Amino acid sequence: xxxxxxxxxxxxxxxxxxxxxxxxxxxxxxxxxxxQLRSDQLQRSIQQQSNVKDVTLYVTxxxxxxxxxxxxxxxxxxxxxxxxxQLSDTxxxxxxxxxVPLPNATKMKADQHIPKQHERCIYLHEVQDPGNxxxxxxxxxxxxxxxxxxxxxxxxxxxxxxxxxxxxAIFHVPVELEIELDDLSTRFDKFAYLDLNGSxxxxxxxxxxxxxxxxxxxxxxxxxxxxxxxxxxxxxxxNGSIDSLNLASxxxxxxxxxxx
Numbered sequence: 001x002x003x004x005x006x007x008x009x010x011x012x013x014x015x016x017x018x019x020x021x022x023x024x025x026x027x028x029x030x031x032x033x034x035x036q037l038r039s040d041q042l043q044r045s046i047q048q049q050s051n052v053k054d055v056t057l058y059v060t061x062x063x064x065x066x067x068x069x070x071x072x073x074x075x076x077x078x079x080x081x082x083x084x085x086q087l088s089d090t091x092x093x094x095x096x097x098x099x100v101p102l103p104n105a106t107k108m109k110a111d112q113h114i115p116k117q118h119e120r121c122i123y124l125h126e127v128q129d130p131g132n133x134x135x136x137x138x139x140x141x142x143x144x145x146x147x148x149x150x151x152x153x154x155x156x157x158x159x160x161x162x163x164x165x166x167x168x169a170i171f172h173v174p175v176e177l178e179i180e181l182d183d184l185s186t187r188f189d190k191f192a193y194l195d196l197n198g199s200x201x202x203x204x205x206x207x208x209x210x211x212x213x214x215x216x217x218x219x220x221x222x223x224x225x226x227x228x229x230x231x232x233x234x235x236x237x238x239n240g241s242i243d244s245l246n247l248a249s250x251x252x253x254x255x256x257x258x259x260x
Contacts, residue, residue, distance in 0.1 A: 001020070001099060003083060005018060006022070006087055007086055009022045009099070010022065010089050012156045016102075019101060019102050020101055021163070022087070022163075023100055023163055024093070024094060024097045025094045025164070026066075026094060028163065029070075030168075031167070031168025031171055032055065032072070032098055033071065033072040035172060036072045036073070037071070037072055054073045055072070055075070055101070057070075057074040057077070057096065057099075058079050058087060059097075060080065060084050063096045064076070066096075103175070120145065120209070120210060120212065121147045122136070122147070122211075122251060123150075123179065123184065123191075123211055124136070124149070124247075124251075125181055125213065125214065125215045125216055126153045126154055127155060127214075127247065128154070128155055129155065130155050130161035132246070132248040133155050133166075134164065134166040134167075135165055135166075135248035136248050136251045137157070137166040137169040137173050138165070138167050139169075139255050140255055143258070146173060148174065148175045149175075149176050149179045149211075150175065150176065150177050150178070151178075151179055151180065152180065154177075157175055184213075184229070185230075188209075188210050190231065191209060191212070191213050191232070192206060192231070192232050192233075193226060193232075193233060193234070194233070194235060199232070199233065200237055201234045201236055202237075202257065203234075206234050207257075212254060212258075213226075213231065214247060
């Protein structure tokens with residue numbers, strides 16, 4: 001891929017058009033290597049690209065030796081600092097950026113979804129904040145065995161801000177995009193969601209669901225959609241004076257509860 005095309009990958013429309021996204025920084029590259037070596041998801045995404053066999057790694061001269069020691073099958077290209085600055089969207093480029101094939105994260109039909117044993121789904125409705133989404137991915141990767149479903153009008157999980165905030169978790173959590181809230185009923189018999197008047201999440205009943213719904217940071221989950229679904233309300237009990245939790249915090253607490 002030409003460098004001029006790589007620069008365009010900071011925009012969602014070009015990521016979709018070209019089929020790649022960018023990963024920047026030493027830590028994320030090491031997580032990417034781990035994912036390529038261990039994750040079937042990334043391996044499948046690479047194989048599905050007819051014109052690419054591996055990840056392309058762009059490095060400055062200072063990182064050339066470091067890159068040569070990686071065990072993953074990356075194509076390494078050395079570029080100068082000026083070119084690196086043009087590829088990076090950070091004020092101080094680290095000198096290492098990977099161009100990675102997008103995984104097959106498009107909408108799946110209900111009969112195509114074959115969940116892993118004990119896998120649970122977290123559904124986010126129109127999440128907007130890249131930091132929130134990145135943190136949620138990080139929590140789901142930490143606790144393990146979660147699949148993330150994103151509604152239309154959600155922030156792009158392959159946005160560079162989300163990728164950085166996830167600290168590499170984006171490579172380890174299966175993600176499905178453009179999942180309509182109304183379509184969930186074809187995949188799941190019942191759902192759980194958070195509400196101040198719901199049952200305590202510490203009850204054993206909270207673990208008896210395959211899908212957990214979380215709404216937009218400001219508006220929550222649409223009530224009209226919940227009334228048409230077999231959805232049960234739960235709450236995270238608190239002793240403070242405010243009436244809500246940050247979305248990422250709420251998902252993380254629920255993921256922990258489901259893992260114990």
